[in-house]
Amino acid sequence: MSDYRRCFIPGGCYFFTVVTFDRLPVFRDSMNVDLLREAFRKVKVKRPFEIQAMVVLPDHLHAVWQLPDGDADYPNRWREIKKHVSKRVDTATNHRREKQVWQRRYWEHVIRNSDDWRRHLDYVHYNPVKHGLVECARDWPYSSFLRSVERGMYDLAWGCTEPASIRGWTTGYE
Template identity: 55%
Template sequence: MQRVALLRQAFQEVKCKRPFDITAAVILPDHLHCLWLLPEGDFDYSTRWQMIKTAFSRRVSASVKKDGAKTIWQPRFFEHCIRDESDFNKHLDYIHYNPVKHGLALSPGEWPHSSFQRFVDAGFYPASWGCTLAADITNLDCE
């Protein structure tokens, strides 16, 4: 729980320096997924991720490799530009179903480190979405 708070601080720090909006997110014990909206004409995800990783790494202790790098983060990230509304919905579902997929929750609404409840509150999802394995969930493959 403390690391989630530290990660949120890192995101806020970077958002102040390099603005972007987090449309959706889920934080899991060993990885996270996000949908971001960058300012128009700005496509620099890499710098933001590097800044987030650095800001978070400074806040936590972790083992260190021979080259002095902390072993908190994987060396790269995977970026995907959303093509249309269908693609957006597919990735949104993937993000929110991820805790269930990894056996961390029985339903997306049970996982506390997710934007799922915000989307339920906005009427995008029913609160029961993802509680059963529906056909639209079984085909989620965005990794």
Template identity: 50%
Template sequence: MSQYKRHYQSGGYYFFTLVTYQRSPIFSIPEKVEQLKMAINKVKKKYSFSLNAMVILPDHLHCLWKLPEKDNHFSMRWRLIKRYFSMEMNASVNHRKEKEVWQRRFWEHAIRDVNDWQKHMDYIHYNPVQHGLAQMPSNWEHSSFNYWVGRGLYEKNWGSMEPLMFAGLEKAE
């Protein structure tokens, strides 16, 4: 078993990648995407955090969070989100166990600075194009991209070509 150490930073920004069990394309079903969003919102109401960006692909998701000051409990939040979503799956998909819904762990990266934040925002929003699921980020329904277009962070046609900023960025999935 690996000795992976998580980097806990109170009030920090984090990039996350979560993958479904055996890369099952659970999120190709719109109802499952909505169930995931409900699980996230349920945890967000109880244990506040800012969801800066998110993209949900058929077998994985990426997101960027900002935790409250003096709070570094992202693992607990993900445990609850996975549990709440899995409980919904159990009710609707033949009583599966949680281990059959999600890969056991998740990948996290503590955001270092504004440049790192922007690179991860770009990575999240370009991911559907990278996986051949959309021609450009604005075409992917399960993404925060169009939210950020509306706030002036991106142009609507951004991502029609691979962003140059990906140089030096670790690929999560």
């Protein structure tokens, strides 16, 4: 059993990496991305939180969330999101008749300050380029990058080359 301990900070800001089962490209199918979006919408109605950045790649996703004041319950939000998608995605089941959509665990990191926050946003938005899926961040359809451009956080040409802020940097869980 793992000695890993999650960090719970009410009203905290978190970076997440969530991976599909065996890194299967579940989200190569745009219909499955739509199911994921639907899951986020439903969970946010019941358990509000702000998505500050997000990218969905074929076999994993990254997100930065801000939780409401006094609330540190991101595990139940992820459980509900994963459950919603798992019930609707057409995929294999295991010997327990569980859908094999997600890895059981996920990576979380508490955002410590504004520099840490910006580095994680850059990491999220550059990820499709890093994985060779597109030439520029603006070209990936399943990302909050264009929304961030509209908010004045990025120039549209950002992310066509590796940003200095994340050059040689890893999140600890790729």
